Amino acid sequence: MRAPDSNTVAGQAAGLIRLHPHRPVRVIAVASGKGGVGKSTVSLNLALALIRQGQRVMLMDADLGLANIDVLLGLQPTYNLAHLMEGRVGLADILLEGPMGLKVVPAASGRQRMAELDRAQLVGLVQAFSEFSDDLDTLVVDTAAGISGSVVTLAQAAQEVVVVACNEPASITDAYALIKVLSRDYGIGRIQVVANAVRSAADGRQVFDHLCRVADRFLDVTLHFLGTVPHDEAVRRAVRQQRAVVEAYPGAPSSLAFDKIGEQVSGWQPPGGPRGNVEFFVERLLGRSPAAPALVGA
């Protein structure tokens, strides 16, 4: 068989696939609108639930300026995203080992500058992940609360966006405002919803129905109900031990809920080809590019 010609688009795509032979990485951005609704709790425990499903997972603490995943896990980073952004270290130097083999990318706590990154810096940050060369199945990105530039850029750079909301009017209003901006201004057409810290499954469903009713009327977006996580004292107990509930109390109601969510996420279709945005691990997506279907596995 003749080797693809490097002067053609197909030939160049084949060259890139040879350079980046890994499978695509699924990237999930977790966002919330309002702070304090359990976004970091969901990010961390979703990441671990996916590990329990047999996946290799990295968790990025992108709560730039208000880092807390390392605190939640009792990790002590020497370097963090701020050092990476300053070009002082590479991604491999800031990665920490969390529970169950989770790879943790720590954020920069209390560094205001990180919260004010401009678009070019955020693009640089997304691209910095391309230097990670090990196999990886999923990257979970714990974004900041609210609707800052970092949240929308990171959401756009992911393939899936999970919005976390509680059954409180302020949380639902802020989640809706976030969904509106992501869909109307950033072209995100599909959003997953997790109802967290609710009293019952019916309560969780109510959060989703509320959001759907308004979104269906006013927005061009499809909302999917990813699941409900109950209010569970075991979450707080685990936090006090600087552990994740899924690991510390695997039989607790919230852990079982996270397992169910992890199962659902594991059943999603593999990521498709690049969509033309700034995207995480875009070179690994090229292998799935619709422009080069004949070359995959060639």
Ligand SMILES: Nc1ncnc2c1ncn2[C@@H]1O[C@H](COP(=O)(O)OP(=O)(O)OP(=O)(O)O)[C@@H](O)[C@H]1O
């Ligand atoms: N399902 C739950 N049951 C009980 N407590 C919970 C649950 N989820 C989160 N919490 C508690 O709620 C508090 C806020 O959670 P978390 O830090 O995850 O929120 P957040 O949305 O990431 O906040 P921020 O964005 O402001 O940093 C924590 O004390 C956490 O332990």
